[in-house]
Amino acid sequence: MSSDEIKIDYTKKEIPSGFSRLGFVLLIIGLILVILSFITDYNRTTQNSVIIFTFLTSISIGSLFLVALEYLAGAVWSVPFRRISEIISFIIFLIPIFALPSLLNFHGVFHWSHPEAVANDKLLQVKAPYLNETFFVIRNIVIFVIWWLFYIFLTGNSKKQDSTYDQSLTRKNIKISAVFMPFFGISLTIIAIDWLMSLEPHWFSTIFGVYYFAGTILSALACLTLMVLYLNEKGLLVKGLTKDHYYSLGALMFAFVNFWAYIAFSQFMLIWYANLPEETFWFITRWQGGWSYLSYGLIFIHFVIPYAILLPQPAKMDPFRLKLAAIIILLAHFYDLYWLSMPSFSKDVVLFSWYEIAFPILAIGLFITIFSIKSKKINLVPIGDPKIKRAMEFKL
């Protein structure tokens, strides 16, 4: 239980100004584009907000999940990166802003919110105790508040440890992480059901929560990998990070690319095989009009390409290929969420133009801005963590 200061080679620096400026520019452009798109096509913009909402939720709460996972598993290799995940998960506080457009336009987004539709549809009536505006808003608020609390406690202890080097903070965080996990599982499932599955209220799939979870953890890992590699190149992280540290990031991304493909295939194959119209229509919607090309594309961009990039063992340690894979995976996750939600709004026609990239540009700008603000305030490496020295000595 030593509280000795463990010397590691880290000096706190800020994000390079070029990067912050890029973030700011993207933020402004994104804001303008979003406002324009609101003015020109309100419904479509609110529908797009669902995609960015679920995308940012997955990255942020997924990052908090990675933090909790590190505590529970007692992982050592990821300790130098944990602070990056903590910073990414700060976005949890900003996500409700992206939820507002759809909440203010329930009717344009959620079919089940139309009372006339419910009155004529037995299936919607059965679901009404769950799919109604009031309960929807309440449970989402509760989930976010609890997530905020977990963020505050977990990252608060971690930050405090930077100065106190107190090992009991690690113990506390392990307990908090243990409580977080089951709540995470249930809350993530609820988000997936509410914001993605209910867009097609006649459809259901018990594996849907797991599907969203697969995308969540993949995107959180990809985001972490990208940031870690970039920051290390610019010398902002602790000195002494080697390929061995990167290996696990690559291996985990590879593993979860496989996991996503497995879940996606299971969901598809079971519904295809049984051929029950009450379930198949959802996939058929994604096979008609131009959507069939997108469905094929999803398999390629989300599975085949990242798999091929990350398969060789050296690839999992090579910064270039890791960055490439991470970017593709993030794009693929966005693509996936788009593929999940858009066909419900636009059957037969694939809608993709500047409307769809307005929110992403805003989100990227916001993300970079947050990062540069945070980098001014806190250490980018948890220097007080008791495992940090072991982490720096980590070898495969």
Next chain:
Amino acid sequence: MSDKKLYSITALFNTPDEISKAAEVVTNEGFKKFDVNTPYPVHGLSSRMKLKPSTLGYFALALGLSGAAIALLFMYWTMSIDYPMIIGGKPFFALPAFIPVTFEVTVLLASVGTVLVMLFFFFRLPNNSHPLHDTEYMKKVSVDKFGVSIEAKDPIFDAEKVKQLFASLGAEKIEEIYYDEEEINHKHKIFEPRFIAFLFVIAIVVSGGTYFTLNKLLYMSPFNFMLDQHRINPQTKTNIFADGFAMRPPVDGTVARGTIPYLYKDDPEKAGMLLSNPLLATEENLALGQKKFNTFCSPCHGYFGAGDSRLNGQFPNPPSLHSEKLIQWQDGRIYHVIQVGQNIMPSYSKQLTENEKWAIVLYIRALQRALNAKEDDLK
């Protein structure tokens, strides 16, 4: 003891640090034919011995992809070409359903194949006749010592220099290893007579066992229980019926499947009045009518229904179908003749389906129209 051939000089060390240093030094000295023996893999030795990264991964990739290709092609051939069956309404090449088997075969071929490649080609194992077997050196290495063995075959081998090198590294024990008699000419076992004989025995046992199982055992109890069933087989005797026949004629009043009773057998007038041609004069129907007419009717009535077949001149003449009488007949009346026959013309009901008969009627009408065309028809 005769003068034995030296295989190598070995040295034993006590700690992983010592063996790491030894490996590095020996490699740097320029030795090529040497080996390091450790009871478990020691980290860092591969780079110190300047070993190239293992290429097994490529084999695994190639074997895996081959496995996938083989599985998919096989399923494609059996399920889509050789014996296609509609199962569950799915297409013959049901890719989602083929994925699980493809995956399993990929993994099977990749794993087992790579292991075999490694054992047989990379390691050249099984080989129980290596000079290092059965030596004190090997016994110690198995338990807790780390060893280096520099072969005499190495181009820069010099017994004294090697021993000095080992001593300078702090070796605990330095030993010379000699070839055993039979090891000198070690051939790969695969062509050894004993192995071939072994394969031969296996072949005989397997084929004999298979023959016995499939041709004899399956006809013994309890494996033959399903062969001996409590049912009557065709063309056998039985006590159940008085006449002793197992096969019985159909019950009175049985009709053949697909039989449609013809109600106007003795009433051609009614047939003419009540039956009407259900077929429209489409190209398809007329083509069918033409084909069937040419097959069944033309031998007697001629290709154009003029009664000018090779039977013309024999008594009774097959009549022309262009007579006034026939032009006046209704479609149903003509159908009746095809169905029931007339005079010496037999019934064609067993050779033609209902559709085909009506098509012939249509065609006859077309032939009649052809010889009796009106001005309008030319438009």
Next chain:
Amino acid sequence: MSVDYTREVSVIEGNPSFSAVNELISRPLDERPDKKFYFALAITLSMLGTGAVCLGITFWFGTGVWGLNNPVGWAFDIVNFVFWVGIGHAGTLISAILFLFRQRWRTGIARFAEGMTIFAVMTAGLFPLIHTGRPWLDGYLLPYPNQHHLWVNFTSPLLWDVFAVSTYFTVSFVFWYIGLMPDFANLRDRAKSRIKKIIYSIFSLGWRHSHRHWHHYEMIYLILAGFATPLVLSVHTIVSFDFAVSILPGWHTTIFPPYFVAGAVFSGFAMVQNVLIFIRKIFNMEHIITMDTLEKMNKIMLLTGSMVGYAYGMEFFIAWYGGNPIEFFVFVNRAFGDYAWSYWVMVSCNLLFPQLFWFKKIRTNIKAMFVIGVLVNVGMWFERFVIIVTTLSRDFLPSSWGFFTPTIFDLGILIGSFGLFFTLLLLFTKTLPVVSIAEVKAVLDHAQPKHHHGE
């Protein structure tokens, strides 16, 4: 009891020497079996014998001697199959997945767990073979050109099972064998009797502990682990497809694949933990199979048990959400119908009791964890029973509803399967090293060089 996070936890406690480890693990193979061994073997053999007799009677008279009927065409046969395949999964998970995650605590238990996998898969494989009715025609399960010009149905999950289970057995066996090669060489080099020396020599394939070989060996281990991981997930996924591809309410639900895999790991770990508690005591290996290892296994049980609980919750929620009254009825029937007692056994054993593992005191108490492990296995057996039998007993038309009662032969074969598994396990402990000697040596505190530059 506070942990110091700055220190690495020793995988093997007490830092024994290489030769001490060598001796400890190989000694049971030298000694003659004692009375306790024969006593245990007698028990397992009599269980096996019971099963063999019941199986013989089944062969002679047909599967009608089981309790199967219309509509419950699958019962103990498939429940036992899924149960045993599930138990096999823990071994591969420990061997392969924990290896990929570089969890060194797997070292002391990997050999044993893999052995358990192989024996469990062998036991499991019996059930599809015997439930075909005419097992001597099982050759038709494999696609080969035959005089009927028929091929197997590649679109059927029952056939996928054939490929999956046989691939799983083969790859697990190969993986196990590759791990055993260095140990066989070790045993060969210390063998006193000539026969043993010849046998070990043959099985060692002439392994010489050469680093040029270790170099490739480490790669093949990684490759095999990398393949075994998706393989083990795929096997129980394919088993779950047996049910999920159907249109039966209660069976046709997309969450089955990960749910079954989590359940398999859950029950497998419970069985491994149970057996290891005995092994470490009997063979004096408490410093190799440490309390830390057992605690981590209990944590994994808690995790996978919670995943199983999540799946129960999702199924139930979606049964309501989907608005299909028949689907909803299936779940209500499970809890309150004819087989309600089995449902509540399942829920309490799988959901309630494992939650006790939140408490460190219970996670580290041998008696408590053993009892919970047994309960988990009971619960998981009943989970398969609930899924299969309650769903089948309530067919689409009420006129087709039926009730299943197991016969003495069903129970006898179940007992026999345990007999087979434990007999094989007992024989394993006396013929092969239950812990991987080479791997344990490699993770001792003094095993690796202190300074090694990047590889």
